[in-house]
Amino acid sequence: MIRKANQKDVPFIHKILAENGREGRLLARPLSDIYEYLRDFVVAQDKDGRLVGVCALHFCWESLSEVRSLAVLPEDQGQGWGKKLVESCLSESVARGFDQIFILTYIPDFFNKIGFKKTSKKQLPNKIWADCVKCVNFPDCTETAMLLEL
Numbered sequence: 001m002i003r004k005a006n007q008k009d010v011p012f013i014h015k016i017l018a019e020n021g022r023e024g025r026l027l028a029r030p031l032s033d034i035y036e037y038l039r040d041f042v043v044a045q046d047k048d049g050r051l052v053g054v055c056a057l058h059f060c061w062e063s064l065s066e067v068r069s070l071a072v073l074p075e076d077q078g079q080g081w082g083k084k085l086v087e088s089c090l091s092e093s094v095a096r097g098f099d100q101i102f103i104l105t106y107i108p109d110f111f112n113k114i115g116f117k118k119t120s121k122k123q124l125p126n127k128i129w130a131d132c133v134k135c136v137n138f139p140d141c142t143e144t145a146m147l148l149e150l
């Protein structure tokens with residue numbers, strides 16, 4: 001199942017994002033950030049109660065939201081968890097009245113399967129660069145910006 005994250009999930013979230021961050025697949029997030037933004041996070045839990053993945057939804061600006069921090073444990077990939085995690089963020093975005101959702105990603109083909117289309121980073125509001133300037137890769141970002149109309 002996919003459910004909202006709680007405080008006990010923080011060590012798992014921190015570890016899986018750190019491991020993927022080291023491989024350059026996404027941006028790792030400090031513990032303080034995960035606690036502060038815990039309401040953004042959902043986790044995937046298998047039938048034995050084991051945590052297998054995480055994803056975050058961030059409300060950005062006007063009608064625009066963002067998918068962040070998506071990761072599934074290597075041994076649990078390929079079973080639909082990643083897609084379900086993203087879809088839960090899409091549902092919450094709609095429920096909260098947002099019309100568009102974007103992602104900055106190195107794996108556009110995965111998000112294309114869910115309905116995201118490539119867009120220009122220039123189409124995204126200036127506000128998102130407040131986070132980008134904190135990124136270790138700024139200003140040489142090679143991620144693809146993708147947008148989905150909800």
Ligand SMILES: CC(C)(COP(=O)(O)OP(=O)(O)OC[C@H]1O[C@@H](n2cnc3c(N)ncnc32)[C@H](O)[C@@H]1OP(=O)(O)O)[C@@H](O)C(=O)NCCC(=O)NCCS
Nearest residue numbers: 025026070071072077078079080081082083105107109110
């Ligand atoms: C990306 C990731 C979350 C996908 O999780 P997953 O649980 O394996 O994905 P799913 O099983 O839900 O796959 C859904 C579909 O996407 C496809 N897919 C999975 N990973 C893909 C990739 N890297 N590129 C393209 N397509 C991919 C699957 O084949 C599947 O296709 P289908 O519906 O035609 O069968 C996982 O590979 C991961 O944690 N990667 C490392 C971290 C990362 O790159 N995060 C993304 C940051 S933006």
